[in-house]
Structure formats: C-alpha cells, structure tokens
Amino acid sequence: MRMPPTDWANRRGLAALIAALDQKARFVGGAVRDTLLDREVKDVDIATPLLPDDVMERLKAASIKVVPTGIAHGTVTAVLPDGPVEITTLRRDVSTDGRRATVAFSDDWQEDAARRDFTINALSADPQTLEIFDYFDGLDDLEHLRIRFIGSAGERIAEDHLRIMRYFRFLARFGQQQVDEEAFNACTAAAEKLETLSRERVADELLKLLSTTDPKFAISKMQSTGIFDHIVEEIDEHAGDFLDQIVAREERLQIKPTAIRRLVALLPKDAEKASRIAKSLKLSKKMQRAIAERHIPDFSVGAEKRGANLADIRALAYRTHLGAARDIALLFADDGALPDLLAQLKDWQVPTFPLTGGYLIERGLTPGPIVAQTLAKIEAAWIAQGFPDETWIKKFVEEQDLTSQS
Incomplete structure (x- = not known):
C-alpha cells in the first residue's frame, strides 16, 4: 500500500532535506496516520538510521538550518520555510521505569517502530515511493479506528505510565464508542501508576483529551473505572452528565470547544475546591485564573x-x-x-470606565481612600445603567455632593 500524494509532502525544502539524508529517511507517526485518515497534518516527523551528529553535519552542508532540540535522545529539528521538521535517529529501549526511558541508537526500522505506543502510530512511509511500512497490523486497526497497543498492552504501559492517558485521548480523538478489551483492562489495572508521574505531564494529556471534538465516551470510561481518582482528588459526581450537556451545547451552537471550559464542567462547582485541584495539576497561573473566573x-x-x-x-x-x-x-x-x-x-x-480619580478631586473630593470608594460606587451605578456614555457619568457626578463625602 502507498500513501496518497499530499501537499505537506511537497513542502518547500523537504525534498532537499531528504536528499541531504541520502534518502535514508521515512515519514513516521501522525503525518502518515492522519494522511491515511484524510485529516489535516500539522507536524511532519522523519526517522533515519543516521546518527544525530551525522544528520546535523549533512543538513548544515546542504545549507539547511538545524537545531539540536533533543540530540541526547536522537532528535534534531530542521527549520524549513513552511515549518519545522523533527528528525529522530532510530532507537531501541535499553531500560524503562514507567516515567522515562534509556535508549540506544539503532539501524533497525522495526525495532524503532516497536517502541511506539499504538499500532496506528507505528506506520512509516518512504518519501520517494510513498510505500507504507506496517509491522504491527496498524493499517487494519486504522481502517476500523481501533486503538490497540503494540504487543502486550501491560508491557507498553509499564514502559511509560502516561500511555494510559494517551489511550483515552486517542480513543476520544478517533470518536470510538468501544474499547479494545486488552488495552482497557491494562489501563484500568495500572491506573494508580498515574500518581507516580509529574502532574504537569498528566494535566497536559488531560487537556489534550478535553480538546478533542467529543471526549464524552472516553471520560465516562475513565470515571466508571475510577481512573479519574488517580488524576484529581475529586470531581463533581454529576460531572459526566454535565460534560455531556456542555458538549451538546457547543455542537448545537457551533461554538469551538475549549479544554478549560470542559475542565470546569468536570470540577466541583465549589470555587475553592476547583482552585485547589487546578493547583494540584500544576496548571499555569493563566489557566488557574481562567478556572477561577469561571467559578x-x-x-x-x-x-x-x-x-x-x-x-x-x-x-x-x-x-x-x-x-x-x-x-x-x-x-x-x-x-x-x-x-x-x-x-x-x-x-x-x-467598554472602559471613562472616569478617573483626578476628575473627582477636581470636582471637590478630598484626596484619599474616599476617592477609590466613590469611584467604585459610580462605576457600579454606571454598570447597572448599561454602560452609558461619558455625558451620563458627568451628569451623575454633578448630582452628587462630593464635598460632603470628603
């Protein structure tokens, strides 16, 4: 089977990059998967048996800007006119502990593919012929939108516990209303391992899950099995129903979904509890403020x-x-x-409140705390009146006896 021709495969500079690698490269991961699903491709990733230093030298010799973004793990980034392209040397796992992996470089394509999580993410394609390489029946799983771990689901999760979250994110992303029993049971059995991961990594996956078009089924499965208990300390007991309602409203009104809005739907309606959970997930201060504003x-x-x-x-x-x-x-x-x-x-x-403390002082108000208090009083009246223009405000001020408030 061959990958259909696509616009992204003809990005400016991509052919020169492949040539610089002496054709020892393949497109890998999401770009191949999403092309076969006729979905938009945003990121283009390349794998190669060439070592990172060799890749850097070749690209520099071809006048292609390259950045060693993760060279210790075999990844460099080529900066092309139409966007960056990550290039990673083939790898094999030496050891894993559920949070990180020690890797060694390899020249075996199947060995590298076996490191990936799901069969649909292990597909690769030759840049010249567009021939697809499928070592783990990923094409059949892709046809049926089946999310299945490569090999033993339990072993894949033991290598990286975050794959539990990724399983449910992919389940949501591809709109599935059924689970692969082996994958689901392995995620459920290992759920407590999520507590060993950094909260930032877990929160990032949760937000990505909530950003999918319809996360309801995946979230409901996580709730029913208690997986959520290992992500946040508590969620609203009716959170699933509330999320269903919000997703339905977004669809009906054609409003773009946001992860923060949907997260608020899951969190307790008590503002203090919601704030505590947001902090426990190590969300950014901006996200914590956003949650507080919506509570x-x-x-x-x-x-x-x-x-x-x-x-x-x-x-x-x-x-x-x-x-x-x-x-x-x-x-x-x-x-x-x-x-x-x-x-x-x-x-x-x-609108912007058009009144300043200086104007009130000019009208006879004595400088001091009374200025801010009077401004707040006038602002409240202005809001209650529906934000009238400056003429209304000045008339309102004239009707006040400011000198008696000094």
Whole structure:
C-alpha cells in the first residue's frame, strides 16, 4: 500500500532535506496516520538510521538550518520555510521505569517502530515511493479506528505510565464508542501508576483529551473505572452528565470547544475546591485564573463583587472578560436564556470606565481612600445603567455632593 500524494509532502525544502539524508529517511507517526485518515497534518516527523551528529553535519552542508532540540535522545529539528521538521535517529529501549526511558541508537526500522505506543502510530512511509511500512497490523486497526497497543498492552504501559492517558485521548480523538478489551483492562489495572508521574505531564494529556471534538465516551470510561481518582482528588459526581450537556451545547451552537471550559464542567462547582485541584495539576497561573473566573460563586452586582447576575451578561463580561462570560453562560445558563445571552456578547466591545480619580478631586473630593470608594460606587451605578456614555457619568457626578463625602 502507498500513501496518497499530499501537499505537506511537497513542502518547500523537504525534498532537499531528504536528499541531504541520502534518502535514508521515512515519514513516521501522525503525518502518515492522519494522511491515511484524510485529516489535516500539522507536524511532519522523519526517522533515519543516521546518527544525530551525522544528520546535523549533512543538513548544515546542504545549507539547511538545524537545531539540536533533543540530540541526547536522537532528535534534531530542521527549520524549513513552511515549518519545522523533527528528525529522530532510530532507537531501541535499553531500560524503562514507567516515567522515562534509556535508549540506544539503532539501524533497525522495526525495532524503532516497536517502541511506539499504538499500532496506528507505528506506520512509516518512504518519501520517494510513498510505500507504507506496517509491522504491527496498524493499517487494519486504522481502517476500523481501533486503538490497540503494540504487543502486550501491560508491557507498553509499564514502559511509560502516561500511555494510559494517551489511550483515552486517542480513543476520544478517533470518536470510538468501544474499547479494545486488552488495552482497557491494562489501563484500568495500572491506573494508580498515574500518581507516580509529574502532574504537569498528566494535566497536559488531560487537556489534550478535553480538546478533542467529543471526549464524552472516553471520560465516562475513565470515571466508571475510577481512573479519574488517580488524576484529581475529586470531581463533581454529576460531572459526566454535565460534560455531556456542555458538549451538546457547543455542537448545537457551533461554538469551538475549549479544554478549560470542559475542565470546569468536570470540577466541583465549589470555587475553592476547583482552585485547589487546578493547583494540584500544576496548571499555569493563566489557566488557574481562567478556572477561577469561571467559578464565580456570587453573581450579584456590587462595588466589591467580581461578577454580575447572569441576566446581565455584559456586566459579567466587564467584570471578567468576554471569554469568561461566554463560558459561564454556556456552563450555567438555562437552555431558554442561553441564545439571548450569547447574542448580547456577540460583536460587543467591552467598554472602559471613562472616569478617573483626578476628575473627582477636581470636582471637590478630598484626596484619599474616599476617592477609590466613590469611584467604585459610580462605576457600579454606571454598570447597572448599561454602560452609558461619558455625558451620563458627568451628569451623575454633578448630582452628587462630593464635598460632603470628603
């Protein structure tokens, strides 16, 4: 079987790269797999029996910029006009401990393919002839969208415990509603090993899983077997149903899914618990803030409240930002109210409060804490009135007896 001709295989500079490697190279991994599925290919990876130093020298001699991005593990990156291409020397595992592997370089293509996790990821293709090499019946699994480990599922997971998370991510990505029994049972049996991994690695896989078009089935299988217990300390008992509802809303309203919105659907609705879990997953501070914004416990308007009633979605957007307000509506609004709430945010520009403390002082307010307090009071009134223009604000200020507040 041959891989069909594709645009990515004709990227500028790619033919020169292959020639520099003396044709001792193959396309590997996702580029081959996704091409056969007629899906978009973003990253192009190449494998070669040539050693990393040799690869570097050859590319430099061909005037191709190359960066030693992971040379200790056999990987360098060629910088081409249409995007980077990773080139990795064939390898074999010397030892593994579930978290990392010690490798040695190899010249055996099948030995290198055997290191990969799933049969559909072990396919490779000759750049010239586009002939596909399949050592583990990956083509048949790909035809049936079957996610199956290479060889013994238990052994593959013992080599790298993160493969448990990858199994469910691929299950979700390819839209499967059934599991390979050996793979599923091996993941379930080894689930507690997830606790030995860095939280960053686990969280990264979880977010990738939640970014797939429809993660509901994969998440439900992880919940029903208790696998989630080894990822987060607790999730909402109705999290699966809530996630189903959010995914359905995204599909119905044609809203692009986001991992953060879906993660919020899984987390407890208690803001403190959700924040604690976000920290335990070692999410970035930006992601932790995003989760906190979507867990506002009090939606009432007020000078010291960072929220607004869902009926006033623009006030909520002002107090947080448009993305957070949209997500809160998707997460918490009633079905009947949701379309109108989203319509209010569409094409709306969040206004800037046009008043400053200096203006109040000019109007007679004594400098000090009272300035900030008065500004907050006026801002709350401005929000409640639907963000009127500066003329309204100045008239409102004129009606206040600022001198009596000094």
